[in-house]
Amino acid sequence: MPKHDVIIIGGGHNGLVCAAYLGRAGRKVLVLERRERVGGAAMTEEVFPGFRFSVFSYVVSLLRPEIIRDLELPRHGLHILPLESTLTPLENNDYLAQWNDHDQNRRELARHSLRDAEAYDEFGLMLHQMARAVKPLLAMAPPDPTSLSLGELFGMKRLAEHFQGLGAKRFNTLTKLLTMSSADFLDEWFETEALKATKSASGIIGTMLGPRSPGTAYVLLHHYMGELDGVFRAWGFAKGGNGAVSAAIAAAAQAAGTEIRCNATVESVLISHGQAKGVVLEGGEEIKAKTVVSGADPRRTFLQLVGEKHLPEAFVESIRRFRFRGASAKVNLALGELPDFTCLPADGINGRRALRGAISISPSVAYLERAYDEAKYGEVSRRPYMDIVIPSMLDPSMAPPGQHVMSIFVQYAPYHVNGGWTDERREALGNSVVETLAQYAPNLKSAILHRQVITPADIERIVGLAEGNIFQGELSLQQMFFLRPVPAWAKYRTPLAGLYQCGAGTHPGGGVMGASGRNAALQILGAA
Amino acid sequence: MLKTTPFHERTYALCVSHAWRRWAGYIVTSSYELSHEREYHAIRGSAALFDVSPLYKYRVRGKDAARLLDHVVTRSVQELKVGQVAYTPWCDAAGKVLDDGTVARLDETTFRMTAAEPNLRWLQDNAAGLDVAVEDVSESIAALSLQGPASRAILDGIELNYFRTIETRVAGIPVTISRTGYTGDLGYELWVSAKDALPLWDALMDAGTPHGIVPAGMLALDVARIEAGLMLIDVDYVPARKALIESQTSSPYELDLGWAVKLEKERFVGREALAAEAQRGPQWQFVGIEIDWSSLERLYAEAGLATRLPATAWRTSVPIYAGTEQAGYATSGGWSPLLKKYIALAHLRSSWTAPGTKLEIEITVEHRRKRAVAQVVKKPFFDPERKRA
Numbered sequence: 001m002p003k004h005d006v007i008i009i010g011g012g013h014n015g016l017v018c019a020a021y022l023g024r025a026g027r028k029v030l031v032l033e034r035r036e037r038v039g040g041a042a043m044t045e046e047v048f049p050g051f052r053f054s055v056f057s058y059v060v061s062l063l064r065p066e067i068i069r070d071l072e073l074p075r076h077g078l079h080i081l082p083l084e085s086t087l088t089p090l091e092n093n094d095y096l097a098q099w100n101d102h103d104q105n106r107r108e109l110a111r112h113s114l115r116d117a118e119a120y121d122e123f124g125l126m127l128h129q130m131a132r133a134v135k136p137l138l139a140m141a142p143p144d145p146t147s148l149s150l151g152e153l154f155g156m157k158r159l160a161e162h163f164q165g166l167g168a169k170r171f172n173t174l175t176k177l178l179t180m181s182s183a184d185f186l187d188e189w190f191e192t193e194a195l196k197a198t199k200s201a202s203g204i205i206g207t208m209l210g211p212r213s214p215g216t217a218y219v220l221l222h223h224y225m226g227e228l229d230g231v232f233r234a235w236g237f238a239k240g241g242n243g244a245v246s247a248a249i250a251a252a253a254q255a256a257g258t259e260i261r262c263n264a265t266v267e268s269v270l271i272s273h274g275q276a277k278g279v280v281l282e283g284g285e286e287i288k289a290k291t292v293v294s295g296a297d298p299r300r301t302f303l304q305l306v307g308e309k310h311l312p313e314a315f316v317e318s319i320r321r322f323r324f325r326g327a328s329a330k331v332n333l334a335l336g337e338l339p340d341f342t343c344l345p346a347d348g349i350n351g352r353r354a355l356r357g358a359i360s361i362s363p364s365v366a367y368l369e370r371a372y373d374e375a376k377y378g379e380v381s382r383r384p385y386m387d388i389v390i391p392s393m394l395d396p397s398m399a400p401p402g403q404h405v406m407s408i409f410v411q412y413a414p415y416h417v418n419g420g421w422t423d424e425r426r427e428a429l430g431n432s433v434v435e436t437l438a439q440y441a442p443n444l445k446s447a448i449l450h451r452q453v454i455t456p457a458d459i460e461r462i463v464g465l466a467e468g469n470i471f472q473g474e475l476s477l478q479q480m481f482f483l484r485p486v487p488a489w490a491k492y493r494t495p496l497a498g499l500y501q502c503g504a505g506t507h508p509g510g511g512v513m514g515a516s517g518r519n520a521a522l523q524i525l526g527a528a
Numbered sequence: 529m530l531k532t533t534p535f536h537e538r539t540y541a542l543c544v545s546h547a548w549r550r551w552a553g554y555i556v557t558s559s560y561e562l563s564h565e566r567e568y569h570a571i572r573g574s575a576a577l578f579d580v581s582p583l584y585k586y587r588v589r590g591k592d593a594a595r596l597l598d599h600v601v602t603r604s605v606q607e608l609k610v611g612q613v614a615y616t617p618w619c620d621a622a623g624k625v626l627d628d629g630t631v632a633r634l635d636e637t638t639f640r641m642t643a644a645e646p647n648l649r650w651l652q653d654n655a656a657g658l659d660v661a662v663e664d665v666s667e668s669i670a671a672l673s674l675q676g677p678a679s680r681a682i683l684d685g686i687e688l689n690y691f692r693t694i695e696t697r698v699a700g701i702p703v704t705i706s707r708t709g710y711t712g713d714l715g716y717e718l719w720v721s722a723k724d725a726l727p728l729w730d731a732l733m734d735a736g737t738p739h740g741i742v743p744a745g746m747l748a749l750d751v752a753r754i755e756a757g758l759m760l761i762d763v764d765y766v767p768a769r770k771a772l773i774e775s776q777t778s779s780p781y782e783l784d785l786g787w788a789v790k791l792e793k794e795r796f797v798g799r800e801a802l803a804a805e806a807q808r809g810p811q812w813q814f815v816g817i818e819i820d821w822s823s824l825e826r827l828y829a830e831a832g833l834a835t836r837l838p839a840t841a842w843r844t845s846v847p848i849y850a851g852t853e854q855a856g857y858a859t860s861g862g863w864s865p866l867l868k869k870y871i872a873l874a875h876l877r878s879s880w881t882a883p884g885t886k887l888e889i890e891i892t893v894e895h896r897r898k899r900a901v902a903q904v905v906k907k908p909f910f911d912p913e914r915k916r917a
Binding site for chain 1: 529530531550552553646647648649650652664769770772
C-alpha cells in the first residue's frame with residue numbers, strides 16, 4: 001500500500017492549491033518541490049541583506065476569491081494590501097494618473113480629454129459586463145466542442161445557453177473582444193494616447209504580441225477579471241510579497257494533512273501499462289501513488305518527466321507546438337531613497353500617493369508597438385514597457401526603514417534573443433531599464449544600492465518555466481479554453497491514466513490565479 | 529483632490545458645522561449651521577441661497593442647435609421661445625433615462641443645458657453632421673439658487689415668469705437669471721461668470737439680509753425637493769449608463785415624466801421604444817407616499833417609545849407591501865416640517881398607484897422590522913401658488 005494517494009510534482013501555487021483541496025477531501029497528498037522552498041514563481045526572497053523581493057510574480061490580481069474563501073487563506077496569513085492607482089509618466093513631463101477615487105479620476109482624465117473622462121465609466125461598465133459573461137468559464141473544466149459524449153454535449157449546451165443569455169449587444173461586444181487587437185478595441189473608446197497605451201498594456205503582459213496584434217483585446221479582459229471581485233480586494237500586493245501567498249496556501253495544505261518535501265527533484269513519472277504509478281526522484285528513490293499530478297508546464301511534464309515513448313504521436317506533436325516564447329524580464333532594485341518623478345514630485349500629496357500604486361511606462365500605443373517591433377526580430381526593446389511597483393511603500397517590512405524595494409516588470413525581453421542570453425546582454429537589459437526610467441525620475445540612478453536582473457532564460461533556469469513564459473505557455477486565444485494546452489486534453493487529464501496536470505499551462509491560465517490547481521483537484525475528486 | 533466652487537471663500541467662512549459633502553467632484557455644504565432646520569424654514573418662509581455650481585452646464589450653439597437638442601431630449605426644443613426654459617429627461621435608444629435637467633433658449637441659436645452627469649460626449653456623438661458646437665461651460669459658469677417667498681423682493685421685484693430666463697445685471701454684475709429651482713417654491717437660479725462669483729454672492733447677501741436670507745445646504749434642499757416631488761438622480765433612479773442590469777433602468781413614464789415625452793416629434797433618441805411603452809403602459813410608476821401617523825405611533829407605542837421621526841431626509845431603498853406582495857419601494861423620504869407629514873417618493877408597480885391606495889411601508893422600530901400603513905398621494909406634496917404666480 002503506498003503511503004500517499006496523490007503525488008504532486010512542483011510546489012508552485014497551483015500545486016499547493018491542488019494539494020490543499022485534495023487534502024481537505026481526505027486524500028493523503030505529497031508535494032515534491034525541486035527547490036529549497038515552495039512557491040515556484042510566487043516567492044519572496046531576501047536578495048540583498050534587508051531587502052526582500054517578490055522575485056518573479058509581484059502582484060496579486062486574479063487569485064480566485066473562492067480559493068481565498070475555501071482555503072481560509074486570511075487565517076493562514078494572507079493579507080492583500082490594495083494598489084490604488086496607476087501613474088503613467090509622459091515624455092513631455094506631464095502624466096496620466098488613474099486614481100481609485102471616482103471624482104479624482106474623472107477630473108484627472110478630463111485634464112486630458114473631457115470625452116475620455118465620460119467614456120471611462122461606460123468602458124468600465126462594459127468590461128464589467130464582459131467579465132461577468134466570461135467568468136463562469138474560469139471556474140469550469142472547459143467542455144470539448146468536438147466530442148459527442150453526453151457529458152460534453154451537455155457542457156456545450158450550458159455554454160451555449162449562457163452566451164445566448166447575454167443578448168445581442170453584449171454578445172457582439174464579446175466577439176469584438178475575442179477578435180480585435182487591444183489597441184483597435186480601445187480606439188473605439190478613447191482618444192488619450194497614454195490612457196489607451198496603459199490600458200492596452202494588460203493585453204500584452206507576458207505575451208510575444210504587441211498592442212496591435214489581434215486577439216490581445218481578450219487578454220485585456222482576462223486581466224480585468226480580478227477587478228470583478230472588487231469587494232474581495234483581490235487586487236494588490238500581498239504583505240510579505242508573493243511568497244506570502246504561497247506560504248498561506250502551503251499552510252492551508254499542511255493543515256489539511258499534506259506533506260511537503262523540498263529539495264526533492266522528480267526525474268520521471270513511473271509508468272507501467274499506460275498508467276502513472278508514482279515518480280522517481282533524482283538519486284533513484286521511487287515513490288508510489290495511485291494519482292500523480294504535475295504542476296510543471298506541459299513541455300516539462302510530457303516531454304521530460306513522462307517521455308515521448310509513453311504518449312501518442314499526435315499528442316506529442318501538439319505539445320511540441322504549444323507556444324511559450326517568454327517575452328518579459330524582471331529588474332529588482334534596492335533603493336536608498338524613493339524615486340522622484342519629475343512629472344509628479346514625491347513631496348506632494350499626489351506624488352506620494354502615486355508611489356503607493358503602480359507606475360506604468362506606456363506613454364503611447366506607438367511606444368509599446370515599437371518596443372514589440374524590436375522584439376519581433378529578436379532584439380530586446382531599447383525603450384521597453386514597464387510595470388513598476390514599490391512594495392515597501394505598502395509594506396515597509398520589505399526594506400530597511402526609510403529605504404525601498406522596486407519591482408520592475410520589463411517587456412519585451414524575448415527568450416529567443418538574437419545570439420542567446422549572456423551576462424553582457426543581461427547587464428545591457430538592466431542598463432536600458434534604468435536609463436529609460438531615469439528619464440522620468442532623474443534621481444533613480446543615484447538611489448540604486450543593488451540591482452537584480454532576471455531574463456527569461458533565468459526564469460527558465462531558476463523556476464523551471466519553459467522559455468521563461470510567466471503563464472506556463474502563451475496566453476493567446478489559440479491556446480485558451482478547450483485548446484489549453486492541447487485540444488481534447490483540456491480537462492487536466494492526460495493520455496495516461498492516473499496522471500493529471502494542475503499548472504497554469506491548463507485552462508484558465510496564469511496570473512497567480514490558482515484556478516488551474518483548484519479545477520484539477522475537483523476533476524480528480526470527481527473521477528474517483 | 530476635490531474641487532471647490534467659485535463661492536468657496538464665502539461658503540467656507542460660513543460653514544460653522546464643517547459638514548461638507550461631495551457633489552460631482554466638488555465639495556459643497558451639507559448644512560452651514562449645526563442643524564439644517566433654520567435653512568429649511570428659510571426656503572419656505574423667507575429666502576435661502578444655495579451654491580449649485582457643481583451642476584454640469586453646456587452651451588449649445590449653432591444653426592442646428594435646436595435640432596440637436598430636439599434629437600437628444602424627450603421634450604420639444606424647437607417649440608421653445610427665446611427666453612424659455614424647459615425641464616426634460618433624456619434617454620438612450622432603449623428609452624431609458626440617462627439624465628434629467630433643463631434646456632434654456634438664450635437666443636435663436638444658443639441654448640444652455642444643465643445636467644447632473646457629464647454629457648459632453650453624448651451631445652457631441654449625437655451632433656454628427658449637424659452645424660452645432662457643444663461647449664462644456666461647467667467650470668467657467670458659477671451658479672446660485674435663490675429660493676423662497678422673499679426671493680423676488682431680493683431681486684428687486686424682478687418680473688420674470690415661471691420657467692423663463694433673462695440676461696440682466698445684479699449690482700452691475702452681468703448675470704443670466706432663470707425662474708427655476710429645485711424646491712417647488714418661488715425661486716430663481718443665477719448664472720454668472722466664475723470670476724464674478726464672489727461679488728454676486730456678496731450683492732445677494734447684502735440685498736437679502738433685510739429679507740431674512742439664509743445660506744442653505746444640501747440637507748435643507750433635500751427636504752424641500754421631496755416636498756416638491758422632485759426626483760434625484762442616483763437616489764430615485766439609476767441613470768441607464770450606470771445600470772448593471774436592465775431592471776435598474778427606468779423610462780420617463782416610470783418616473784412620472786410621461787408629460788415630458790413628446791412622441792409627436794418625428795425623431796429623437798429612444799422614441800420607438802417610448803412609443804411602444806406609451807401604448808403598453810408603464811410597468812412602474814413613481815408616486816408620492818404618505819405614512820400614516822397613528823399607525824406609526826402605534827408601532828412605537830408597542831415598543832414603549834414615543835414616535836420617532838427621521839432627523840434628516842433619507843435616501844435608502846425601503847420596501848413597500850400590498851398584503852404579502854411587495855408592491856414596490858420608496859427611494860427617498862422624510863418628515864415635512866411644514867406639512868407635518870411623513871412623506872416619501874416611491875416606485876410602485878402600476879396596479880398599486882391609484883391615489884388613496886392603502887399600502888404598508890417597512891419601518892424599523894427598536895431593531896425590529898415593522899410595517900406602517902401608508903397611502904398613495906398626489907405629488908407634489910407641497911405646491912404653493914407663488915411658485916408660478
